[in-house]
Amino acid sequence: MKKQMLKILMLVCGLLLVVGCGNTSADSTDKDPAVKNGTVTFYVVRHGKTMLNTTDRVQGWSDAVLTPAGEEVVTDAGKGLKDVKFGSAYSSDSGRAIQTADIILNENKKSDGVKLQTDPRFREFNFGTYEGDLNHNMWTDIAKSQGKTLEQWQSEGISPKNFANSVAALDKERVKDNTNWPAEDYATITARLQEGINEVAKKESKKGDHNVLLVSHGLSIGALLDSISPGYKLPDGGLKNASVTKIEYKDGKFTIGDVNDLSYVENGAKAK
DSSP, X not given: OHHHHHHHHXXXXXXXXXXXXXXXXXXXXXXXXXXXXXXXXXXXXXXXXBHHHHTTBOOSSXXXXXXXXXXXXXXXXXXXXXXXXXEEEEEOSSHHHHHHHHHHHHHOSSOTTOOEEEOGGGOOOOOGGGTTSBHHHHHHHHHHHTTOOHHHHHHTOOOHHHHHHHHHHHHHHHOOSSSSOOXXXXXXXXXXXXXXXXXXXXXXXXXXXXXXXXXXXXXXXXXXXXXXXXXXXXXXXXXXXXXXXXXXXETTEEEEOOOSBOHHHHHHHHXX
């Protein structure tokens, strides 16, 4: 009897060891993000030209619809991107970005069922009391605050950081009440942009290797690039409307690819 009980106990212990080993292996796989996480390639597109762009007005959190010419260029970009399969699509919650993303997705042949998700963290800079004013007035005020003429200030090249911080400082002097959103300084802008793209990248990487459409704004895309690679210099004249900038995310790191790429617009125009 004792021998039988001993055999039974040994058999049970053996089974428990096998099951335990199996569970340990499964747990270690679940906890290893490298097993699941893939490479995410962001196609970051600047919105198309708007009515406020045409009238040379300050356009940050204020908004305007795309002009007919702006819609045409974005449609060309969409045609150029038609064979890129997007697993997800995001844009800022500004109308011009949403309109741009919708046009691109409408032209895309491989992303059926992808629904646009909007996120205020991908908005353009907020210019406070300068919103809707003439760009010339804002630029002149910035130059004067730095003891320069407008021509001198422009000739030195515009740094997104200097630009945002200058507007934020000037806006504080102009605010007469608390009814307006204050202009954002550079730290505030980059913090929201970094938080947004980090969250999206981690979320999307869990789906494996795939492409993500992200529609944002000229200065914000520039600030995003600067936060990835400090001191990154944008092309002269800034990012063009409907241009594509690629950012790759892999294993927690971002890498900048093509910047201000207009080949998709050019290829789409040829396909008409």
